[in-house]
Amino acid sequence: MKRLLLLAVPTLLVIAASVPAQRTDSAKKYVKHGLERFSKNDIAGAIADYDRAISIDPRLADAYLNRGKAKRAAGDLDGAIADYEAMAELDVSMAINNRDITQAYLNRGYIRSNHMDLDGALADFDKAIKISPADPKAYKYRGKFLILVNRASEGQADLINAAALERAKK
Numbered sequence: 001m002k003r004l005l006l007l008a009v010p011t012l013l014v015i016a017a018s019v020p021a022q023r024t025d026s027a028k029k030y031v032k033h034g035l036e037r038f039s040k041n042d043i044a045g046a047i048a049d050y051d052r053a054i055s056i057d058p059r060l061a062d063a064y065l066n067r068g069k070a071k072r073a074a075g076d077l078d079g080a081i082a083d084y085e086a087m088a089e090l091d092v093s094m095a096i097n098n099r100d101i102t103q104a105y106l107n108r109g110y111i112r113s114n115h116m117d118l119d120g121a122l123a124d125f126d127k128a129i130k131i132s133p134a135d136p137k138a139y140k141y142r143g144k145f146l147i148l149v150n151r152a153s154e155g156q157a158d159l160i161n162a163a164a165l166e167r168a169k170k
Contacts, residue, residue, distance in 0.1 A: 034066055037049060047074070050070060054067070061091040065098075067083045068081070072100065072104050072107075077107055084104060096131065097135075101131055106124070106128050106141050121145060136163070142158050
């Protein structure tokens with residue numbers, strides 16, 4: 001009986017350790033299917049696959065990133081940004097210099113500025129710059145916004161910075 005117990009415990013530990021790996025593999029398959037659907041412009045199907053991946057493995061940063069891209073393509077900027085923020089909490093390195101995330105913040109900032117949500121717009125422009133500090137577009141958006149809200153000297157500094165970053169890229 002002891003011998004059987006000694007054999008059973010390690011076997012159970014091996015099985016228990018392999019379950020999370022299997023769940024992650026299963027979730028990654030849904031991410032892959034989502035990418036395929038997204039490439040075929042099946043945005044709703046892609047989002048459904050990413051939803052399945054997240055329900056299987058809520059710690060899979062790729063699923064949030066790709067669902068955010070799909071939501072952005074569907075016009076759901078708030079949903080996209082919520083996914084990008086969840087992804088960044090799981091893997092900060094995926095957010096740094098990510099053009100998709102930066103563009104989502106810039107788009108939402110622009111929309112917020114048009115709706116006179118000035119604090120929200122500025123927060124989005126600031127976040128875009130924090131994510132992609134070498135992106136001239138982010139400084140350009142914020143610079144124009146700051147000029148419009150009577151913060152001309154700060155806006156001009158951003159526009160000068162944007163021009164310098166554009167020159168450096170060439």
